[in-house]
Amino acid sequence: MEFSGVEAVADESGLESGAPMAVSSREQLVRHLALAAAANNVPAAxxxxxxxVGAAHFLFARCDxxxxxxxxxxxxxxxxxDLVRRIGSELASNYAKSTELEKCLSLLTPNFSLLPDDVLVPEQISRQYCSLTVCIGRTRYTLLLLFVxxxxxxxxxxxxxxxxxxxLAGFKQTPDARAERDFELTERELECLFWIAxxxxxxxIAxxxxISRNTINNYITSVMRKTGTKTRSEAIAYAVRNNLV
Known part of the structure; x- marks a missing residue:
């Protein structure tokens, strides 16, 4: 993770991690973005x-x-x-409240929200922020932007x-077991997920x-807890979206 106050250090790509390069066209952006990605310089990208897009600050988060x-x-x-620490609880709350369908409909759709009244924001920065959710493979990412x-x-x-x-999310994706939520599901849980689908x-299913009906219900409850879903229908939608069934 990198937060504010990072020193500008030039890497082999010629990009500086502490200062953006001026881009005025999509072609320039794509060219510079490719350089940053090749150098694995995510902050610069x-x-x-x-x-x-005209934003002053960025935050890139793994939704899962x-x-x-x-x-x-x-x-x-x-x-x-301090703002990062506070927005974390807000994101967790909003993510837990949204249904699987709402999560799917939010992909690539700019969404504007207001920061809590009790948090301090940088001078001249608006309390309104923009979020963009993207999906790569089985993982969602959200880009949050602050602007003047x-x-x-x-x-x-x-x-x-x-x-x-x-x-960028696809380039950053790594085969981390923690990133693959289905790795947390046991064989029995995956079987139950398949049959409810x-x-x-x-x-x-019993x-x-x-096995007993109560054991089946326990497996299904565990599946919903691990996938962050609230109903069997949401669990099925999650399974379909993530190619689990």
């Missing part, structure tokens, strides 16, 4: 995206880790640390930034697997 302890859900950020008061962000450029953030009841 995110600064390019923020600058291109938002409800974990600490701030490990943050991939990179130049927001003030009075600035109107371009909807066209926001959509372009969302698509390019998907590219087939429309089977707990009694029917007969198929040869």
């Amino acid at each position: 995110l600064r390019l995206l923020a600058e291109y 880790l938002i409800q974990e302890q600490g701030l490990d859900f943050i991939v990179s950020s130049d927001w003030p640390f 008061e009075g600035i109107i962000l371009s909807q066209d450029r926001l959509r372009e930034v969302g698509l390019l953030a998907t590219y 087939e429309g089977k009841t707990s009694d029917e 007969v198929i697997l040869g």
Whole structure:
């Protein structure tokens, strides 16, 4: 994770991690973004995206880790640390309240929200922030942007930034077991998930697997807890979206 106050250090790509490069066209952005990605310089790439859309600060988060302890859900950020720590609880609350369908509908759609009244924001920065959620493989990422008061962000450029953030997320994706939520599901849980997706009841699954109905319900409850879903329908939607069934 990186927060504000990072020194500018030039790397082999010629990009500086502490200062964005000026980009005025999509072609320039794509070229510089490719250089930053090749150098694995995620903060520089995110600064390019923020600058291109007219934002002042960025925060890039892993949605599947938002409800974990600490701030490990943050991939990179130049927001003030206190603000990052506070927004973490807000993101966790909003993520827990949204349904699987709402999560799917939010992809690549700019969403504007207000920061809590009791948090301090940098001078001249608006309390309104923009979030863009993208999906790569089985993992969702959210890009949150702070901008100067009075600035109107371009909807066209926001959509372009969302698509390019998907590219960046794909480049950043690693085969970390913690990132693959289905790795946390046991074989029995995956079997139950498969059968409820087939429309089977707990009694029917119990007969198929040869175990008790209560045990089946326990497995299904565990599946919903691990996947962050609230109903069997949401668990099925999660399974379909993540190619688990």
